[in-house]
Amino acid sequence: MNTNIDTSLPQPPKKKRLKGIIIFALIVAIYVWAFSGVPLASIQETAGQVLRSITNGLFHPDWDYVYLPDGEDLLRGLLDTLAIAVLGTFISAALCIPFAFWASNNMNRLRPVAGIGKFTLSFIRTFPELVLAILFIKAVGPGSFAGVLALGIHSIGMLGKLYSEAIETIDLGPTEALIASGASRFQVLWFAVIPQVIPAFISFALYRFEINIRSASILGIIGAGGIGTPLIFALNSRDWDRVGIILLGIIIMVIIIDAISGAIRKRIV
């Protein structure tokens, strides 16, 4: 009986092994570089104490703050946040439609035109919404409206991209049929393109709304309205039980909104 069967695994070809070693070395080099910049032992002596007071505050939230008869309380802050997200989403869902058609390959006769449109959208996307909010605060003053405008403009980037992808996947049959029967460009758009993309448009707008709720809750950190303003005050004054209740409020609101918009999206698609 032949007992010396080769039990070792087959070796990969040399060239492939070399490539693997180079990639491995590259990854190691990147991580060495990354960790070399991290200051070690910079943890403050008070860290433990602060951590204790934070956990204490987060688990004993300031329930009185939920509703105050006069002015700034949690419910009003959350309502503002919700309003910023709703209006911001509406503005971007309306403004992004022309951009979406501009960036769709099947809606432009010249491919480069769509390419420029796609680039414009990714350019808008790279602007952080907080930077936009800073710009709009200069224009309309601090407050919720600046937040609305920042979200409205920033969301065009992502919504426009998603919308243009929806437009690119439509069935061109109805369009051709309408062109063949002599419809104008506008009629083709209205009767052949729009009916096909409406469900996708609504679903993407709801998805963006879920993201905008999260963004709107932090815009206040730089003064653009919503629950973020009392949050940053509470953080700066180390008022941890108030931070706790605001955090709880944000989490509950986000979970409720996600559930509602998820249910609507399921019915649409």
Next chain:
Amino acid sequence: MMTDSNRHIKRTKTGLTILILVLLCWGSAVRTDASLSSLMTGIPQMGDLLIEMVPPDWTFFSHIFDATLDTIRMALIGATLGAILAFPLALFSSSNLFPQFIVAPARFILNILRTIPDLLLASIFVAIFGLGIIPGILALAIFSMGIVAKLTYESIEAIDAGPLEAMTAVGANKTQWITFGVIPQIAAPFAAYFLYSFEINVRAAVVLGLVGAGGIGDWYNRTLNLLQYDKTSSIILLTLVVVILIDYVTTKVREQLL
């Protein structure tokens, strides 16, 4: 064929939906003091600001280069820690691997973590660890853990059950089952999600400095407070270039992976 009353009901439904949307919009506009006139009077001021931002202060690039590298470090280490933490969480959240009494709490924790905004996490960590990039790294780690874990458990639930059944048939235990049946199937998408979270982290890291968590965002604050808008615009330009570059590289690597 649609009957008349059906069509009537459908029309009423559409009408009601539009009415609700208009009411929502109007209510939000009132609540946020939105007004076209203030926007119209504000736009010239914004124009002034934009004029002050041009041309950018080119000499400022050498000042902020280190901070930009810090931002990339934060994003990379944060994404790595996040991916390491995300892996067990994703396994526990997969309903085809674990029974419901493990999956439900794991998903609950995951959902809670995903609702906390990254800037808020960063502010809390700044309070604990002081200013610098460590709070930024920790905030990004938790933030990207949520993203990677969610995407990963969705792909685990979509894996091919064939190898798993074969392994059960030959009597593999749970660890062997996961090591040889699950991991080979999700390694490539997991790496892709890691890169995706790195991409998102770079964008998030840019603004974390606003609350004192290190990196380039710190300079946003300083230059804006000193009204040096030409320097602000050079920061914006540099971050744009970095973000586009990193997006390009990660997209290329992702295409290789999948």
